[in-house]
Amino acid sequence: MLTNRIDAVIFDMDGVLIDSEPVWQLAEYEVLAALGLPIKPEDIHETVGLRIDMVVDYWYRRFPWDNYDNAAVAKQIVDGVVAHILAEGVPMKGVIEALEFCRAKGLKIGLATSSSWAIIDAVLDTLNIRDYFEAMESAEHLDYGKPHPEVYLKCADALGVPARHCLAVEDSFNGLIAARAATMQTLAIPPAHEREQARWAVAHVKAEDLTALPPLLANQS
Numbered sequence: 001m002l003t004n005r006i007d008a009v010i011f012d013m014d015g016v017l018i019d020s021e022p023v024w025q026l027a028e029y030e031v032l033a034a035l036g037l038p039i040k041p042e043d044i045h046e047t048v049g050l051r052i053d054m055v056v057d058y059w060y061r062r063f064p065w066d067n068y069d070n071a072a073v074a075k076q077i078v079d080g081v082v083a084h085i086l087a088e089g090v091p092m093k094g095v096i097e098a099l100e101f102c103r104a105k106g107l108k109i110g111l112a113t114s115s116s117w118a119i120i121d122a123v124l125d126t127l128n129i130r131d132y133f134e135a136m137e138s139a140e141h142l143d144y145g146k147p148h149p150e151v152y153l154k155c156a157d158a159l160g161v162p163a164r165h166c167l168a169v170e171d172s173f174n175g176l177i178a179a180r181a182a183t184m185q186t187l188a189i190p191p192a193h194e195r196e197q198a199r200w201a202v203a204h205v206k207a208e209d210l211t212a213l214p215p216l217l218a219n220q221s
Helices: 021-034 041-047 052-062 070-088 095-105 117-127 150-159 173-181 198-202 210-217
Strands: 008-011 108-113 135-138 166-170 185-188
Touching: 008 150, 021 041, 021 070, 041 052, 052 070, 070 117, 095 108, 095 210, 108 117, 108 150, 117 135, 135 150, 150 166, 150 173, 166 173, 166 210, 173 185, 173 198, 185 210
Parallel strands: 008 108, 008 166, 108 135, 166 185
Antiparallel strands: none
């Protein structure tokens, strides 16, 4: 349960606002497999929630390849994700209703994601939800990405709300760690195949989708 008053809601993006995690995983697998890495599609789950340069670095450390160019590999992956979002992106269940509720309730709304600005722009414009957000922060150029709390702390600061009075909405465990480290309240929306894992107990609240957000906050003063 939530233990503090909520004055702002900060949303992660991939897997919360748009069902792009499978696209990320497919793009990562295809690019990395083409480089000759001995990985399986399911191995990509190990890096969910990490910033793309950290993803590439993670796999290079495990399976070094010749002519390593982190930026070039990252761009290949990002370009594939952007193309899919622009062509087929739709909001996840409950997204518009949750954003409308937060606006009507007078809650500040932020975005804190590991994704690059190219992905952010593609999502916000494709879903036509840019105007809901009063602050948007990407970990793309920060010193640290999730699970470090920096991106969440910067978003709370931009909103002018103490972190302890922010609710972070996350679908990845790395993101959940980041939000908890930032001292935020947390709503976890794990992927269906991970929902019953015990580790999600570290979230203040766990739900199946964003339809849970309005009733969660409806009765707070």
